[in-house]
Amino acid sequence: MDAATLFSSDYATARQRFREAALSLNCELESHSIDQRGPGGEDLAIDVAIAPGARPGRVLVISSGIHGVEGFLGSAVQLGMLREWAGRTPSLPSVRCVLLHALNPFGFAWRRRFNEANVDLNRNLLLEGESFSGSPRLYRALDGLLNPKRVPSRWEPLTLKFLLAIARYGMPALKESVAAGQYDYPCGLFYGGDRPSRTSEILSRHFERWLADSRQVMHLDFHTGLGARANCKLLIDYPLDDAQRERLGLWFGPDSFECVGSHEVGYPVRGSFGRWCTVRNRGRDYLYAAAEFGTYRPTQVLAGLRAENQAQHWGQPEDRLTECAKQRLVELFCPQSAIWRTKVLEHGVQLVHQAIDGLAGEASHQS
Ligand SMILES: [Zn+2]
Incomplete structure (x- = not known):
């Protein structure tokens, strides 16, 4: 897989290539506008491609760009997967795959981590009863x-x-x-905002439908900018049960993941996508992981x-x-280095393969 061709130069290019690849595969494709414009006057939207899969009870969710400018890697992995599927027979994977492209399209397009209201969307998904107030x-x-x-x-x-x-x-x-x-x-x-964002509304309205009648979900949510350069950690910020912990080790390797609270790479947050997904899907076996890929030192990232x-x-x-x-921020979250891009893209694609193999393997094991 050629990393150089899969990283897009901007949101508009990334979006167009994602949509074209999904359409050529006959995936179901939806578009949810956030009613904002990009630098070229283009409409900004969250695009969703769904490969229905023969085993709809098992679902893989692959999401990109909840942190706007971090979307370059996740989008490249999504495009890489769609193109890989297009080049083989049978083209689509056996499990249902839901690809959420650019969850913060404004931040992606305008090269920000935050959205049009300066909101960090991974702090905006508060649970019922939590209020949009307070600070450490x-x-x-x-x-x-x-x-x-x-x-x-x-x-x-x-x-x-x-x-x-x-x-x-x-x-x-x-x-x-x-x-x-x-x-x-x-x-x-x-900043976590003072109300649910447009992205939160779109997710609340459609997430259940995208998951269809699944019982077991693996969710890879792609991020960059945290951890050792070009290394990947799957970060978990909610309580795992023993079976889930074992499954993560089996599918991705025993050292692949870290539960936030041990403080090596991650830190606990309010309003996170992971907690939102798992709490809303209590009726399912929902396993969410933020796939974090390191770029630069924390002080450099914070300064940028x-x-x-x-x-x-x-x-x-x-x-x-x-x-x-803006240019510096893009470099901090998606370095130009060909070595970095090749390594993280290969690792990202490998995570998707491991998740699909894991879901499919369990399906056949239990049936
Ligand atoms: Zn992030």
Whole structure:
């Protein structure tokens, strides 16, 4: 599989290629507009391709781009799978596959992690009874450092400021407080919003139908920017039962996954897609994993997110500074390096193969 050809240069290209590949395979294809426009005036939408599968009781969900700019890798994996299926007979996999493309199309198109309302969609999917309010105590203390109300400056001694904050509060506490989500600073990083987003509404309305009458679901939700460079971890942020834990080890390898709470790579968050999926699907055996692929160091990623957010809120869209911040953000979440792209794409495709083999194998084992 040629990584170079599967990574798209922008959202519009990614979307067009995803749709063409799905249509050529005779997948069911849906499009859900979020009523926003991209940089070229194009409509922004979540596209859904479904390969029905001969064993509808088992479903693989492959989702990309809930964090906008992180969508380049997930979209490339989805395109790679569709093209792989097109090149063989029988073309479609035996289990039902639901491909959710660009869950945050605005962020993907405008090169942001956040959506049109500055919302981190992976903090917006609150459960019933949870309220869109509150922030970690430490976030309040760090608001001035994280979210300066001015355009980014190249001359700011940011690394030093980050190091001082790390020395003062410790890395684990910072990770948890900064990236775990906040609901009080609408222009700040990792803002969870004040209401369900358009994406949340679309998911709430259609998710059950996409899963059809499945009983067992494996969900791979593709992310980038966390962990060691080009390495992958499947991050789980909800309680697993023993059978699920065993299944993850069997399908993907014993060291492939990490339960958040052990704090090696991930951190607990509110409003996450994983918890939302598993709580809503209590009647199913639903196994969700955020497939995280590392790119750059956490401080570099945070600095890039901060600069882009400053440019978005306080800069002008046509400014060179804004463009620089956007380009830097894309590099931080989808490095140009051919070695990185080849490695993560191969690993991403392998995860999909392992999931399909696992689902299909269990199906035949139990029937
Ligand atoms: Zn992410």
